[in-house]
Amino acid sequence: MTAVRVRVPAKVNLALRVGGTDEQGYHRLGTVFQAVSLGDEVVADDAPAGEFRLVFNGEGAGFLPVDDTNLAIKAAKLLATRFGRTDVGVSLLIRKRIPVAGGMAGGSADAAAVLVACTALWGIDADREELHRLAAELGADVPFLLMGGTAIGTGRGDVLTPIMSSGTFHWTLALSHTGLSTPAVFREFDRLSEPQDTEIPVALLEALRAGDAAAVGASLVNDLERAAISLQPTLARTLELGLAAGALGAIVSGSGPTCAFLAGSDAHSHELAEALAVFSGVRAVRRAFGPVPGAQVLS
Ligand SMILES: C[C@@](CO)(OP(=O)(O)O)[C@H](O)COP(=O)(O)OP(=O)(O)OC[C@H]1O[C@@H](n2ccc(N)nc2=O)[C@H](O)[C@@H]1O
Numbered sequence: 001m002t003a004v005r006v007r008v009p010a011k012v013n014l015a016l017r018v019g020g021t022d023e024q025g026y027h028r029l030g031t032v033f034q035a036v037s038l039g040d041e042v043v044a045d046d047a048p049a050g051e052f053r054l055v056f057n058g059e060g061a062g063f064l065p066v067d068d069t070n071l072a073i074k075a076a077k078l079l080a081t082r083f084g085r086t087d088v089g090v091s092l093l094i095r096k097r098i099p100v101a102g103g104m105a106g107g108s109a110d111a112a113a114v115l116v117a118c119t120a121l122w123g124i125d126a127d128r129e130e131l132h133r134l135a136a137e138l139g140a141d142v143p144f145l146l147m148g149g150t151a152i153g154t155g156r157g158d159v160l161t162p163i164m165s166s167g168t169f170h171w172t173l174a175l176s177h178t179g180l181s182t183p184a185v186f187r188e189f190d191r192l193s194e195p196q197d198t199e200i201p202v203a204l205l206e207a208l209r210a211g212d213a214a215a216v217g218a219s220l221v222n223d224l225e226r227a228a229i230s231l232q233p234t235l236a237r238t239l240e241l242g243l244a245a246g247a248l249g250a251i252v253s254g255s256g257p258t259c260a261f262l263a264g265s266d267a268h269s270h271e272l273a274e275a276l277a278v279f280s281g282v283r284a285v286r287r288a289f290g291p292v293p294g295a296q297v298l299s
């Protein structure tokens with residue numbers, strides 16, 4: 001079989017409401033995910049049976065683990081084990097653009113892409129539901145990166161319902177110099193706040209359906225934002241700068257520290273990028289649009 005190439009998006013949480021914890025310490029969530037065009041690419045090629053290799057280029061190359069602790073290797077091994085395929089191996093190349101530990105679900109995206117790539121490479125007959133189950137075992141965000149588009153996530157964020165969204169939304173993303181650990185941000189949330197009700201603002205759902213970017217911008221909400229800012233105080237300044245430059249809305253993406261700014265057009269997202277790039281608290285700026293599809297085979 002020739003190599004399989006898969007593209008996978010990152011995500012932004014347009015709403016992230018955080019409730020109490022379940023028996024395993026996971027928080028109940030009410031979230032609205034949007035898949036965005038800043039994505040990774042995974043190339044999966046044959047390797048001898050039992051060999052699982054991984055190489056990165058781009059974001060994180062050189063410091064991300066490439067052993068069994070990497071979610072991409074975990075995904076390949078889980079798929080092989082669950083389908084009883086002791087005859088397979090894989091050589092993975094990940095071209096990484098999603099910031100590492102940035103609140104955009106980069107590791108989860110790679111895991112979703114590997115599930116899709118290895119299913120094709122190994123000729124496994126798995127339907128979307130079986131892949132969704134494996135994805136949820138790998139992490140709360142992984143199922144959404146398989147699905148893409150725009151969806152409400154409940155439970156741990158892994159129970160998904162696709163929702164209507166019209167038009168294209170333009171984003172400017174401000175990346176931080178250092179990442180934030182998701183468990184650390186949830187712990188800080190627990191320290192600072194009472195669990196919230198996990199209801200998603202109706203105004204956000206209506207604005208998405210209407211494709212009204214200004215109304216979407218006004219209804220963005222993230223219950224983890226205060227905790228992320230507490231751990232990385234410069235984020236408050238980054239958010240202020242984007243709003244002062246005319247962003248329709250500004251939010252920390254998921255557990256952070258990437259800040260997402262909603263623009264009115266592609267040209268507007270360029271202007272926001274220029275305004276944010278000069279701030280020393282910002283390592284780099286990226287532009288993206290959404291919604292886009294989930295993990296997809298390209299060749
Ligand atoms: C916060 C969110 C918002 O979409 O994403 P990020 O912004 O980190 O990408 C997600 O809930 C993150 O999902 P994901 O990164 O897949 O989390 P997992 O690997 O399953 O869990 C990592 C850790 O985060 C905490 N966790 C995660 C999900 C959840 N609903 N409650 C939690 O308390 C737990 O401490 C868990 O051990």
Ligand SMILES: Nc1ncnc2c1ncn2[C@@H]1O[C@H](COP(=O)(O)OP(=O)(O)O)[C@@H](O)[C@H]1O
Binds near residue numbers: 065100102103110182
């Ligand atoms: N394929 C991967 N890409 C990125 N990070 C990974 C990957 N596999 C494991 N990780 C680990 O997961 C942690 C969280 O990374 P990531 O998924 O990028 O962030 P977030 O959960 O904030 O969206 C990183 O610190 C990294 O060590």
